[in-house]
Amino acid sequence: MKTNRRNFIKKTSFALAASTVPFSNIYALKPKETLGVALVGLGYYSTDVLAPALKLTKHCRLTGIVTGSPHKIPKWQKQYGIKDKNVYNYDNMHEITNNPDIDVIYIVLPTGLHAKYAIKAANSGKHVWCEKPMARTAIECQAIIDACKKNKVKLSIGYRMQHEPNTQKIMKWAKTKPYGDIQTVSARAGYYDPRENHWKLKKEMGGGALYDMGVYSINGIRYSTGEEPIKVLSASHSTERPELFSEVDETTFFKFEFPSGAIGRGWTSFGKSMNELTVTTKDGFYILKPFQSYSGVRGYTCTDEKLLPFKGNQQAKQMDDDSLSILNNTNVLVPGEEGMKDIVLVEAIYKSAKTGSEVKL
Known part of the structure; x- marks a missing residue:
């Protein structure tokens, strides 16, 4: 019978604890x-x-x-x-x-x-x-x-995206506010999906634009403000292909309110191509366009500062960052709690769209 890694480490630890001889x-x-x-x-x-x-x-x-x-x-x-x-x-x-x-x-x-x-x-x-x-x-x-x-x-x-350098700069600015207090954030993420028989059309499988592309918009609004929403002010769904999108959403709009008074507006779609993050502040603005592509994420600010594309591979950087957190036993950049916060908001957006009313968080 093979000894699994956890049992080996556990047994080794007990042996060491009982010994005064150095581990080496x-x-x-x-x-x-x-x-x-x-x-x-x-x-x-x-x-x-x-x-x-x-x-x-x-x-x-x-x-x-x-x-x-x-x-x-x-x-x-x-x-x-x-x-x-x-x-x-x-x-x-x-x-x-x-x-x-x-x-x-x-x-x-x-x-x-x-x-x-x-x-x-x-x-x-x-x-x-x-x-x-x-x-x-x-x-x-x-x-x-x-x-x-x-x-x-x-x-x-x-x-x-949270491993991508331009995005990390936006996240830093949420704290340092170089252009003044953040007033609004708008995030658009979508593409036209022509597929007629795919799991993303099935509710039970977690399909729908909001789950797939909408998480980019939700997460983008959250990391751009550095805050958590206190309510979903409104949300709505629309479709131009009801024969395909009978179980899940094709296009969704939502609006958040934050503790500071900042407003977040998000759009996501399987029927429209969109890829932009815009932050307006008391003294200016900054934009990433595109903001969630696999490459070429770039932007500019009201002072003409250029946010030039990252030349590396985003997924390789993500996996290397996560590997280093394991090898060095440090905190991961995007833990499960971060992913869960977005899903709480996904559920609240669906509730707001269904009831036609705001949802407090």
Whole structure:
């Protein structure tokens, strides 16, 4: 029977506590310099974005996959050199517990499955990275957080924008206010999605524009103000393709009020292309356009300061930052609590749109 990593560490700790002999004289483990990452779900984002980014990372590398599509396995093994013993399916994923090649499990599944498999990942004793949006409900978010705390593993949510330098400057300005107090923030995130048979059209799977693209707008408004909303003032849905969007929203508008009196306005859509963050202040303004693209995030200010695009790969930077927090045992940049705050607001926006009234938070 194999000894899992947590039991080994626990037993080693007890032995050390009972000994006065220095640790280095008993047993010296060479610290890892890079972490092994297993991607769970081999759809577009894993295939076309994350896996290529993992070729660019310095502190982590792709060592495993979890998939329910056996026909995809040979191509992934050939392209990334993944060993047979590091290939799993959704039923035997728990066996990763005993695999020293895998340190992190990255959940890249439809939103409605995030909680189930993030909790499985935590229970395996591995660190958890979970794509945004974190889950369908705040209750599910809390369950993920609790599972990670119980198993003493780190949890990070895939908000790549918070790792991007121009976005980080906007977040800093929320505190330093170089152009005066923030008065309004507007955030627009959307694209035209022509697909007629996709999980993002299904409510049970966590589909809809607000969950998918709307989280960019919600998070952008929050990090641009540096505050948490005290109420959803209004919200509404609209669609030009009701035959497709019978279960979920195609386009959503929402309006927040913050403790300082600042107002946040958000738009998100699967029917319109939009990608802009605008902050107006007492003494001026600043803009990111685009503000949530995979590359080319740029902007300018009322004083003609240019916010030039980051030349690196956003996803590689995100995963390297999160890896360093594990290797150095420091706080992750985007913890589960941050992801949960957005889902609380998603639920409040849906409630406001349904009732036609404001929702206090």
